[in-house]
Amino acid sequence: MSGSGVTTARRRLIERARGRVPATTARAAALLGAVLSLASTFLAWSYGSAFPGNLTIYGYPGGAQVYVLVLALVAIVLLLLEVSPLRRVLAPGGAGGAVRVLASGVFLVTAFTVLAIGVELGGLINVEWGGWAALLAAAVFVVAGRLLPDDRPAVWSYRLPDWVEFLIIALVLGLALAAFVEALAIPEWEIFLCFLVALGGALTAAWRLGLVSWISEVGTRHRGVTVTAAFLVAAAFPFTQGSDNHWLNVMVNVGIFATTAIGLNIVVGLAGLLDLGYVAFLGVGAYVGALLSGAAASTIGWNPPFAVTVVIGAVITAIVGVLIGTPTLRVRGDYLAIVTLGFGEIFRITVNNLDGSTGPQVTNGPNGIPGIPDLKFLGIDFGQSHTVFGMNLGYFANYFFLELVLMAFVILVFSRMNNSRLGRAWLAIREDEVAAQAAGINTFRLKLLAFALGATLAGMAGTIQAHAISSITPDSYQFLNSAFLVAAVVLGGMGTVTGALLGSVVLLLLPEKFRFFQDNKLLIFGVTLVLVMRFRPEGVIANKRRKAEFHEEEISEELGREARAEGAR
Amino acid sequence: MTATVGDTPHKPVLRVSGVTMRFGGLTAVDGVDFTVGEQEIVGLIGPNGAGKTTFFNCLTGMYVPTAGQVIYRGTPLSGRPDLVTKAGVARTFQNIRLFPNMTVVENVKVGRHCRTTVGALSALVRGPKYRREERETEAQARELLDFVGLADAADDLARNLPYGDQRRLEIARALASDPGLLLLDEPTAGMNPLETAQTKDLVFKIRDRGLAVVVIEHDMRFIFTLCDRVAVLVQGRKLIEGSPAQVQHDERVIAAYIGTPAGSEQQA
Known part of the structure; x- marks a missing residue:
């Protein structure tokens, strides 16, 4: 109350001053x-x-x-x-x-x-x-x-x-x-x-x-x-870095994170299911990628071509998504968030225990899988730097381009699903689940589809991630990372591709720049989230509908004002 | 007209036998038999708390009845709302339940969901089948909006519609699933006399499309001028069923609504 009182007093002061001083x-x-x-x-x-x-x-x-x-x-x-x-x-x-x-x-x-x-x-x-x-x-x-x-x-x-x-x-x-x-x-x-x-x-x-x-x-x-040009501009990024790998490496990580965040945005932004264990699907994909990579530490000797690995990773995460989704999607809202959080942790703990002593030897337990070799895909050795258009690019550029292709695919899935019968059904479920079901939508199946689709996309990103970071451990897939993904989606804007992108870039790049604040990173994220939720709950780049959902009162007030103005006329 | 309990003049679309719904110790619907014939408009009336909406919920799979059977065109309905809608029984809600942040035409398109089949892969590839189905959905949705008189508001957000139009939109969404039977839960609640008259015309038009309609309503003038048959539900039991004239003059109905008169004077 007092805060707004001070603001109005200040505004009145400014207005009075403005009245006295001529514009010129x-x-x-x-x-x-x-x-x-x-x-x-x-x-x-x-x-x-x-x-x-x-x-x-x-x-x-x-x-x-x-x-x-x-x-x-x-x-x-x-x-x-x-x-x-x-x-x-x-x-x-x-x-x-x-x-x-x-x-x-x-x-x-x-x-x-x-x-x-x-x-x-x-x-x-x-x-x-x-x-x-x-x-x-x-x-x-x-x-x-x-x-x-x-x-x-x-x-x-x-x-x-x-x-x-x-x-x-x-x-x-x-x-x-x-x-x-x-x-x-x-x-x-x-x-x-x-x-x-x-x-x-x-x-x-x-x-x-x-x-x-x-x-x-x-x-x-x-x-x-615009979309084509945006991708071309993104593809031009490695050319600004030359053979310097530092920022390329960071941007590959940002790209994987962003791709996963867009996948999560299908689940959270389109279908309205708050999934707090989403990073587990990235983990499943990464472990599939690592186990089939021919790494010395892998317990599986088979090393199929990468295209096959991606498909296997996608299929396995889809199955895991359905397995986790079938029991969890029977609950709604806050309960769903809690249950998915639990399942996310179950993944990490399971992987920790598949080490040969507390369970069958599959994942090397807490040691993870180190020394994942670089990709060899389409005849390109991803571990070598290549000369493209007369420019020698650092080897992370290879991963950057591959990541960009995957991101394009995920964005395509996102926008095409959104603008289809399925996207309409998801929106209807978000708006009013009871009415949606009464209108003939099999709500459980649609929610499971969103859940499994999101999982599949994360799994695909995971197979690339395993090669790009060359060493994975269960702790890379703990709850905190899921929370970051959700934060990226919520900060950037639920239900929009650009929002998830922006959120990911901000969340991953700023800590790189402000190493100074590293110890207080979580505190600053927390404060930022609170501020965004207070002043712009729909996220920075908002979906039009989400905006409407969060500003119902203001919009109806505005309509009322318009109606009154029209009545007065 | 000498219609008695359970007697239907037409071939039955819906046959309900002995439906009972208990919530713990409370019996909200108690052994109700109910039949609806082809292209028949049946009214369901009763005082507040009589179990009308609960009965609707039993029919549409929102509740699984404790006992009894609901048979639509020869097949028993299962206890899931989307399957009931798919089978051909659509409904509206007493308190309007639209998708407020979707446009009017999108609301109707959602109603087409169970009659369309495009899956995730097809939506991704956008092949000819996808495009044909989207085109048809769009055309049918527009046609229905035209039918209920909302064609001009097709691209407005549903939340911005006036109250009466929201009711009509809900009917259009229900019609989009190509039902054989439409259940309307208080379609004229909160409407002015003009809107009520328009709704009555709309229900007749829906009947003329070949649908059977069941209406819950408190507006007696609306019910008695609209329906072919009226059933009265009191405390979960069916009190009487018959032509509007019969029901209108039945002492038990008057007693249920107004209470038993102190004297013996009776009114129509």
Whole structure:
């Protein structure tokens, strides 16, 4: 209560101030703040050169200063645009909101950098006058930004010739890849954090301008082109890394995790079954892959071609999925979550005990299966680096490409199932199970299908995973990993492919970048989950229907308001 | 008309014999016999708590009756709602149960589920069979929406429909499974007189499509002008069954609804 009271009081204060300051003055002040911020990036901010980016040099923006420079530059362009005749075309709703967001970005980056200099170099005494000047400029910018006139939500409804729109799609995806590679290349967490803040600010500003929704509209208009281009851009990733294996290795793991998460999204997002033991299916697939890999530690001598292994892995996980699903799917909701959690642990414990002393020797128990050889598939040795298009790629690129193919398959399964009679039935079950059954749907069979299908896809990912990580143990498939998968799906957005992808990338890549926080990883995940559930329960990239399910009250309120407005007319 | 208990003028579609439903010590439905003939509209009335909806649930497999048998066109119905629907008995619910976040036409398509056969593999490959079936489903769903008068709202979310339209959509979804018998649980509850009249016309139209209909309703004017036959359920037992006129004037029915009069004055 008191929190919202303070917010309204603040808002009232801002509104009163806005009423007193004419728009032109506010705009001039904001422009001044932006220009000063821009200029401040050419100053030295720190006396010590040890701070990441070396901010001791005059006339040369380095480290996080670059982000301030870019944000301020964009803000200047937008402010000039607002008074130019182009305004009606490019910023129909006004650019005030966007500038405000950019100002906040500038301020956050500047303040964080100044503070970090103080903390890391032993006291604020290490901040040179340029740093304080930058902070002051950013403060002017923020305050002036608050005084800018409110803009209306902008709607871009431009329809350009197809080839121009194709170019835009290619450009946006190319930029996304460039930003991604750029982000990976940043070694220091401080600068990486500033990058994230700046990126978030730029994206929010673009969204305020109406650019984001327009681009996503263009993307939906040319769905096939967008999806193909997205895969091409993803396939271009290894070419940005050359023969360096580090990030390729990480991205292979991200890819396997993401593929599994999309498979889980069929179970959780489409059929609405909360499965907390899903990682067990990845484990089954991985053990099938490892046992049939011809590894020295494998208890099975047979080493079939990989294509056969994938099929065997898929079939076995499907059978396991049906075996686990048949008893568990008789319960619903929370009970289902608990029972699947139990079955997930049963898998791990069983594998631990199939070691020859407490059970038959199949899996080497807790020792797992080490030394899984690299794949040889389609005549390609996955352990060697290859030259593609005249470029020597690290050997993890092989796994990356294979993983990409599997992911494409899983996405195809996801979207085709979703848009079929079966997807409709799953949705109906999610909406009202009793009514769905009364409408003639064999709910148990449909749920079992979702469960087994999800299991099969995870199993296929597992067979690749065994080779890619070359050593597997039962502990890689414990409950925590299932929880991470569910978290990725829930954070990113239930029922969407892009949501599961985003969730996986965030959950796996950020800890790589913030090694600093490694010990507090779980705490930070927990806090993030709580925040997302509080402010955006449908996930970051939401399925339209899910959104409706989570915002029933607001939507009906909105409808009521519309109806009243219509009645008044 | 000299219809008596168990007497049906037409060939029976549904034959219920001795259905009893007990919940612990409570007998909600007690040995009810009930028959519905081809293209017949039968009303089921009774005071609140008489066991009408429980009886419906026994017919549609939501409950497995403690005793008795339900036979639809010669085959006994098993105790699973989806199998009952597949056999040809569709129903609506007393409190509307649509899929609120699906569009109107999608709601009807879900009703087609048990008459379509495309499996996971076919949905993945999208072969000619898949495309033909999707086309047919779409066409039939649109036709049904046209039939109940919701064609214009086909692509709206079901939740956004006005109350009366939601009821009609639920009927369209039930009709989508090509039933031979339709069970309507209070189809006019909460409707205004105009909507009630429209519903009555709709039920007649459904009968003309060749369906038999059983209606639970509290609106007596609706029941007595709609039905060929009316059965009265009181405390789980069938009190009387006969033509609307017979039931309307039966003292026991009046007593069950209003209570026994203190004096001996009687009203129609």
